[in-house]
Amino acid sequence: MGLALFAINSCKQDKLGPVTKDNVAPGPVSNVTIENLHGAAKLTYQVPNDADLLYVKASYTTKKGEVRETKVSRYNSDLTVVGFGDTSAYKVTIYAVDKSENTSSPLVVTVHPLTPSVKIVRDSLVVTPDFGGINVKFSNSTEENLAIVVLANDSLKQFSPINTDYTNLKKGDFSTRGLPSTPTKFGIFVRDRWGNLSDTLIVTATPLFEALLDRTKMAGLVLPTDAPLGYGGSIAGLFDGNTQDGFYHTGDAARMPQWFTYDMGVTAKLSRLSWFMRPGYFYTLHNPRVVEIWGSNNPNPDGSYDASWTLLAKHTQIKPSGLPEGQLSQADIDAANAGETITFPLNTPKVRYIRFKTLQNWSNGTYVNFYEIMMWGDTN
Template sequence: MNKRTYFNSILISLLAICSCKKEEPRSVQQDSTPPGIVGNVTVTNLNGAAKISYTLPGDADLLCVKALYQTTKGTKHETKVSRYNNSLLVEGFGDTSTYKVLLYVVDKSENVSPAVEVTVHPLEPPIWIVRRSLAIVPDFGGVNVKYINGGEDDLALVVLANDSLGQFSPVTTQYTNLKEGNFSTRNMKDVQTQFGVYVRDRWGNLSDTLQVKLTPLFEELLDRNKMKEVILPGDAPLGYGGNVAGLFDGNTTSGFYHSGDAARMPQWFTYDMGVTAKLSRLVWFMRPEYYYSLHNPRVVEIWGSNKPNPNGSFDASWTLLATTTQVKPSGLPEGQLSQADIDAALAGWTVTFPLNSPKVRYIRFKTLKNWSNGTYVNFHEIMMWGDTK
């Protein structure tokens, strides 16, 4: 080994030793001096909440600002924001009363400043705004509730009815943050019933209860054993072992419909329900291995007829009953599923029909788009409800 190589080896070894040396942690300067208080406090009252703005004291070791307050229900709340914020939000108020909020500044040594007392006067909470918008009408197997939630707040709408023991208890809870919408209760008898609806927020605040007496419209689950394929010109060719009969075998994990290679969008298939019915709803179930992806139908039209034209055309013999677009609850990318996605998939996608829909016997299930924007349609089961009287 020459001298140059020898000294290079020593230098590399020294560098390796130095790089492995553990860095000593920097000591944190502790003190027992409380920080200063917030100043220039202003309040912006909001619906069920208030925004409090302020300026921070000049202490160099500030950590956060926290707010302590208590609602009329006796629940204590604490809100914290970092030193990089100059405002915080206090929320969870169920009325428009006046509330006291205490603001504290906390430093890195966990010293706490004296309190600054702030008065807030929240505007009308969202539960009451949405409560005034509620409308209840009879629906097949229950009632339909419409609502407007202009603030898109996270709310629960709870429907009450008398149970078998005569107790006025919840039968349906709808969680929503939509700007507006509607939902229905199901599986109730067509007898006059006392119904109620109230609104709840995520802090447990409740509106009062809207109460009405209504009679649900009659509906029954249609007999799947009477349903069978009708082949008309233009219907999508089948493939990959799929068939229309698989949609009516009562199994949501085996027996399936699958269109063939020659199928193109839009595409449809036709079937005879075996009875003439005023339809209330249709539920389809996706292929389990591919929830919200691949060939499962996404944008669908449901057509009805009593005497389809044998040439297969969409002429006056067919009536468009409903159009629907399936929605993935979580909004996650394809291949990622939340528990809400799985629960919704297991429950099936429900298509509701207008109350003024005509009675029909024949159905055309027309897919305009699947989840992959491809040319196949593949799913597992259909269930239908309506009134055959």
């Protein structure tokens, strides 16, 4: 009974709010210093000596008339106002607020934010033709969360977004694909989380030709050094067109590194390879993590890595979210369903036979298990 009464009394007190409430405003902050940052400004100050001070807030108005506000605890001696889309002078109003929500007289300062991240990244963009589209390289020195948007004419001839890359990487690149090998007008601009936009870079580029290779022509070529299979796995399962069934799985005798070999059925200058992880086990267990792709036109029948094999690419799979094993974000799931893609260099030689070599799986174990492979390239 005593516990129940205590709970009831606690709820009643919570609803009452402050025991005392006054109409006395706190003093303003003082001794403000300004550090202008990229798209932001850090304000350092001295809080008033008011016992019931609760927080400090600062606000400014954007060029579009939007009011943005930042609040920090009374225990902070600084705050950062963010989201500036240019380097204009902005008036920032600072208030001290007490526990009765009384507001001090305003203190107005002027900040001059440095070049915002959207412009820094926009000015760094380098666009080059890629297989089926373009590749965009960028530098993001502030490591701000940004969206890089690619525009092109859609089926209705409307110049509209066809791909968006979300990133906070310091340096990176991404490709936009699925386009014909004809001169194409592209636009690229950068957007931040506050809706600030860079100007649009306009380029005309001709995507390099690529085509999805016919999976029905692909078949395993078992050589003496290839990893033993087990648990119902087969190389044929990688080319059955099904990412949910039919799989490759090595057996108990397999050790790292390990590989398997297959014949594409055609000789091609490769542009891409995508593999699909085991459903329900994304970024964990026996899925390949660090791999090498080798190519040959005349593999040695003894299975050795001799002069007949050429290293085409080395690749490490990265979990987009960086979350611990067993935890998946929507970005992780979307990336897994889209397939893990290796892009081959433009100078990759034409080959017919592929050796998929796994150096490490996600569990650091000795098995390799995944569900499908798709290949793109030029057979002409």
